[in-house]
Amino acid sequence: MADKDKPVAAPESPGELSGELSVPAYWAEAKAALMARDRIMNKLIPQFGDLHLRGHPDPFTTLARSIVGQQVTPKAADLAWGKLLAICPKLSPAQVLKAGAPELAGCGLSKRKTEYILDLADHFKAKRVHADLWSQMDDEAVIAELVQIRGISRWTAEMFLIFNLLRPNVLPLDDAGLIQGISQNYFSGEPVSRSDAREVAANWEPWRTVATWYLWRSLDPV
Numbered sequence: 001m002a003d004k005d006k007p008v009a010a011p012e013s014p015g016e017l018s019g020e021l022s023v024p025a026y027w028a029e030a031k032a033a034l035m036a037r038d039r040i041m042n043k044l045i046p047q048f049g050d051l052h053l054r055g056h057p058d059p060f061t062t063l064a065r066s067i068v069g070q071q072v073t074p075k076a077a078d079l080a081w082g083k084l085l086a087i088c089p090k091l092s093p094a095q096v097l098k099a100g101a102p103e104l105a106g107c108g109l110s111k112r113k114t115e116y117i118l119d120l121a122d123h124f125k126a127k128r129v130h131a132d133l134w135s136q137m138d139d140e141a142v143i144a145e146l147v148q149i150r151g152i153s154r155w156t157a158e159m160f161l162i163f164n165l166l167r168p169n170v171l172p173l174d175d176a177g178l179i180q181g182i183s184q185n186y187f188s189g190e191p192v193s194r195s196d197a198r199e200v201a202a203n204w205e206p207w208r209t210v211a212t213w214y215l216w217r218s219l220d221p222v
Helices: 029-037 041-049 057-070 074-086 093-106 111-125 139-148 154-163 177-185 194-204 208-219
Strands: none
Touching: 029 041, 029 208, 041 177, 041 208, 057 074, 057 111, 057 154, 074 093, 093 111, 139 154, 154 208, 177 194, 177 208, 194 208
16 A cells, blocks of 8 residues: 555544544454454554554545555655645535646646546536445445546555445455565565465455555554
């Protein structure tokens, strides 16, 4: 997981704009189950005490931030994000659309990223995505809807499931951090295939999000 995807304050429920921190309802149960059945998790989880996944509360902001951070360094992403917030303080879809391509490009965004963010804003404003229903939809249904938006890959959609909807059983096989974490913790640093990763993760069901988060932390402690 890249720095741009580090968790921030968790909402009380998916999509709720709460500034308070809360532990995902399933976290304690998931920790206990993973420690009981997986010897690596049994050693890893206690190293991080009471730390836990914290979610990005607003769907549009979460997705826009992921687009800004694509294929650039965390420092460059933070700089562009700060400039975007300066011209769109509320970062609402309507505000982004009103700013338009020239203003967005002036934030340091590429032509393609500018198009992606405008398309994202248009999807939200025109209600071509069903953000109010995502909490009731299963993971694959949410992914299928999100990847219809330009600039949103399956990986981005899976990060959204983890950090916005706080889904407990996501396995982002395209995530380099997950693969590296499995390699270092389960295979002594040897290369790991997607098949290897699936085999290891089968033991984590139905808490693959939680195991993934601890593997991220093993690479990048907070």
